[in-house]
Amino acid sequence: MPKARKYDYEKIVNIYNESGNQAALEYIAQNYGSKAPRGVILRIKNSPGFSFDSINDKIIASSASEGEIFMGIEELCNKKAANEITTHKTVSVNGTSNIALELLYKDLMQEKLMELSKYIKLNRYSNTVIIDKTALKMDGYQVTIN
Numbered sequence: 001m002p003k004a005r006k007y008d009y010e011k012i013v014n015i016y017n018e019s020g021n022q023a024a025l026e027y028i029a030q031n032y033g034s035k036a037p038r039g040v041i042l043r044i045k046n047s048p049g050f051s052f053d054s055i056n057d058k059i060i061a062s063s064a065s066e067g068e069i070f071m072g073i074e075e076l077c078n079k080k081a082a083n084e085i086t087t088h089k090t091v092s093v094n095g096t097s098n099i100a101l102e103l104l105y106k107d108l109m110q111e112k113l114m115e116l117s118k119y120i121k122l123n124r125y126s127n128t129v130i131i132d133k134t135a136l137k138m139d140g141y142q143v144t145i146n
Helices: 006-019 021-032 037-045 073-077 079-084 096-117 133-138
Strands: 050-053 058-061 120-123 128-131
Touching (some): 006 021, 006 058, 021 037
């Protein structure tokens, strides 16, 4: 079962923009065998190379190259560049930094839950937990049951 890789995002974005969300979800489910195609769309929307236009319901590929987004080895290792970095003191205005931190925690928790929902299903009616161990192992996780 192949995963949607970053180099596949452009094709998925084109399908999303031309045929809509449902067509993109079906394409991801058929071609990549993903059990959570909405997670793939969400991952694309949050990727550094893409932005989502909620008014037009389109995913826009940004023109910034990967080199412009990330620092190079020279920049990381260069002491001169390290000296140019200044520290900024954050001042809380009416608790906005606390709100921003809470939003960050919320986003991180949503990402973790989205990742877990690919492998674990809870059935409240029959009180069962279904764990897809093969998918977990294929994605590099180790499974231990206590």
